[in-house]
Amino acid sequence: MIKIKNLSKIYTNGRNQVVALKDISLNINQGDIYGIIGLSGAGKSSLIRCINRLEEPTSGDIFVNSINLMTLKNSELRNARKKIGMIFQNFNLLHSKNVFENIAFPLRLVKTPKKIIKEKVNHLLELVELSDKAHVYPSQLSGGQKQRVGIARALANEPDVLLCDEATSALDPKTTKQILTLLKNINKEFGLTIVVITHEMEVIKEICNRVAILEGGCLIEEGSTIDIFSKPGNSVTKHFVDHDQALPKQYMKGKVLNLSFTKGSADKPLISKITKKFDVDVNILSGKIEYIQEKPIGKLTIQMNVDCHKLLDIISFLEKNNVKAEVLKQ
Numbered sequence: 172m173i174k175i176k177n178l179s180k181i182y183t184n185g186r187n188q189v190v191a192l193k194d195i196s197l198n199i200n201q202g203d204i205y206g207i208i209g210l211s212g213a214g215k216s217s218l219i220r221c222i223n224r225l226e227e228p229t230s231g232d233i234f235v236n237s238i239n240l241m242t243l244k245n246s247e248l249r250n251a252r253k254k255i256g257m258i259f260q261n262f263n264l265l266h267s268k269n270v271f272e273n274i275a276f277p278l279r280l281v282k283t284p285k286k287i288i289k290e291k292v293n294h295l296l297e298l299v300e301l302s303d304k305a306h307v308y309p310s311q312l313s314g315g316q317k318q319r320v321g322i323a324r325a326l327a328n329e330p331d332v333l334l335c336d337e338a339t340s341a342l343d344p345k346t347t348k349q350i351l352t353l354l355k356n357i358n359k360e361f362g363l364t365i366v367v368i369t370h371e372m373e374v375i376k377e378i379c380n381r382v383a384i385l386e387g388g389c390l391i392e393e394g395s396t397i398d399i400f401s402k403p404g405n406s407v408t409k410h411f412v413d414h415d416q417a418l419p420k421q422y423m424k425g426k427v428l429n430l431s432f433t434k435g436s437a438d439k440p441l442i443s444k445i446t447k448k449f450d451v452d453v454n455i456l457s458g459k460i461e462y463i464q465e466k467p468i469g470k471l472t473i474q475m476n477v478d479c480h481k482l483l484d485i486i487s488f489l490e491k492n493n494v495k496a497e498v499l500k501q
């Protein structure tokens with residue numbers, strides 16, 4: 172659906188150059204809700220804005236529905252962009268127009284007949300549950316309502332792809348959840364491919380089936396959200412996944428392991444098995460169940476007094492049983 176090949180972006184201001192994206196390649200499949208996460212300055216906005224050439228890439232190719240956007244002339248690009256909707260952190264609504272006219276705007280641009288505009292906008296208002304606000308102006312709406320208008324406007328031309336540029340960052344947690352639920356429903360109902368950039372792992376966990384991690388303009392990890400979340404491969408990914416699991420120093424005695432239970436391992440009595448099989452006392456320091464798109468992943472931090480050989484045997488036993496074990500202290 173979207174194929175990004177060797178994409179680079181360098182900003183040039185006079186003599187200064189900033190390399191924002193370095194040789195990024197990734198594939199986004201039809202129907203994916205694809206998350207791109209990274210710390211501030213990692214290159215997320217540059218990447219999402221390069222996808223529809225709102226930002227001009229320095230080099231590389233971007234295929235959307237097998238068409239290489241990099242080869243398109245202005246008018247062809249304008250046409251291709253009609254099938255790529257976008258929503259923004261600050262909503263970007265037209266303040267002098269009411270909700271109906273904001274949603275109608277892209278339809279009027281392509282000279283859609285009035286009757287069809289009315290039908291389409293009313294349908295979109297229903298979809299985003301704002302039928303009663305059609306004649307209200309943006310200044311009279313809450314942040315969540317403004318983003319609903321942004322979503323309806325982005326859907327007006329029936330796009331194949333929806334790009335979401337930090338779409339929930341300005342919203343409180345409850346409103347964020349409502350907007351994410353709306354995006355999830357739209358994805359399911361219309362099979363719309365959605366690309367989300369965010370710095371919040373909660374957003375990724377809630378709606379994305381795949382995720383890419385950006386750091387310093389490079390793609391450092393990519394995969395299914397459940398795999399990345401249960402087996403983060405490097406320290407930046409771990410920062411997003413485990414940042415809430417730091418333990419106070421006084422608990423870091425003996426050997427300390429972080430365990431992630433997935434794929435059926437959560438319903439086996441593995442801790443009690445370790446105790447018996449390896450003749451060891453296991454002390455549980457913390458535990459919780461996370462949900463990745465409604466699928467549970469168990470997280471447990473345990474502490475044991477064992478030597479390094481026994482520790483390795485225990486880790487290998489756990490991994491054979493689909494439990495990812497990370498040594499926090501040895």
Ligand SMILES: Nc1ncnc2c1ncn2[C@@H]1O[C@H](COP(=O)(O)OP(=O)(O)OP(=O)(O)O)[C@@H](O)[C@H]1O
Nearest residue numbers: 182189191209210211212213214215216217218370
């Ligand atoms: N117009 C620009 N001119 C020069 N440098 C820029 C420009 N836009 C972005 N950059 C630089 O490119 C790098 C990536 O920025 P970008 O906004 O893509 O990151 P980000 O991950 O979206 O960050 P944030 O989460 O803070 O928005 C940063 O070093 C930034 O300073």
